[in-house]
Amino acid sequence: DAGVTQSPTHLIKTRGQQVTLRCSPISGHKSVSWYQQVLGQGPQFIFQYYEKEERGRGNFPDRFSARQFPNYSSELNVNALLLGDSALYLCASSSLVSGANVLTFGAGSRLTVL
Amino acid sequence: AQSVTQPDIHITVSEGASLELRCNYSYGATPYLFWYVQSPGQGLQLLLKYFSGDTLVQGIKGFEAEFKRSQSSFNLRKPSVHWSDAAEYFCAVGALIKAAGNKLTFGGGTRVLVKP
Numbered sequence: 274d275a276g277v278t279q280s281p282t283h284l285i286k287t288r289g290q291q292v293t294l295r296c297s298p299i300s301g302h303k304s305v306s307w308y309q310q311v312l313g314q315g316p317q318f319i320f321q322y323y324e325k326e327e328r329g330r331g332n333f334p335d336r337f338s339a340r341q342f343p344n345y346s347s348e349l350n351v352n353a354l355l356l357g358d359s360a361l362y363l364c365a366s367s368s369l370v371s372g373a374n375v376l377t378f379g380a381g382s383r384l385t386v387l
Numbered sequence: 388a389q390s391v392t393q394p395d396i397h398i399t400v401s402e403g404a405s406l407e408l409r410c411n412y413s414y415g416a417t418p419y420l421f422w423y424v425q426s427p428g429q430g431l432q433l434l435l436k437y438f439s440g441d442t443l444v445q446g447i448k449g450f451e452a453e454f455k456r457s458q459s460s461f462n463l464r465k466p467s468v469h470w471s472d473a474a475e476y477f478c479a480v481g482a483l484i485k486a487a488g489n490k491l492t493f494g495g496g497t498r499v500l501v502k503p
Contacts, residue, residue: 306490363430374489375433377433378423380430
């Protein structure tokens with residue numbers, strides 16, 4: 274079975290540009306989460322989507338947005354890129370089981386902002 | 388709000404020696420606790436989890452962790468380290484988002500170096 278797949282794996286943008294990152298969850302998983310991992314730090318929660326609705330949002334500016342499609346794939350958009358947005362963006366999917374579940378992470382999209 | 392502290396940024400251990408990684412958490416309710424491992428340039432792989440029940444949990448690759456509520460700790464251990472265990476290890480606590488599952492708060496990570 275395919276795991277969580279993310280694209281692109283690497284990309285370079287300049288300040289002020291916009292970026293879209295994509296995520297395909299494990300088949301059967303309806304929940305998708307996004308995390309930002311700055312070099313040398315632990316991942317930080319950005320968004321969680323379940324059944325195409327936003328169910329949780331972390332402490333990130335409105336430049337960050339996301340959506341989930343009917344096939345449960347997801348996109349993360351970041352507008353007006355700043356140097357500080359350079360990071361590994363991780364997508365995770367999960368299958369809700371009795372309110373406690375396990376996140377399975379993709380390999381990430383590494384964004385460099387110049 | 389929940390938080391996780393991993394006091395050790397780097398640990399160097401000889402191959403074959405034992406390993407213990409410390410994790411302390413802050414959370415107002417019964418926590419869901421996780422350990423993930425990240426190899427260079429890779430995503431996160433789940434080593435083990437604690438939801439309830441037996442406080443000593445076994446994971447993959449020979450790892451185990453013990454939940455101690457009185458100490459708010461969830462330390463990870465391995466009796467004998469292999470060179471392939473060199474990686475970064477993250478402890479995380481899960482907060483339940485209503486009808487949507489867990490939001491994870493991660494610690495800063497501990498980088499493990501294995502000497503031959």
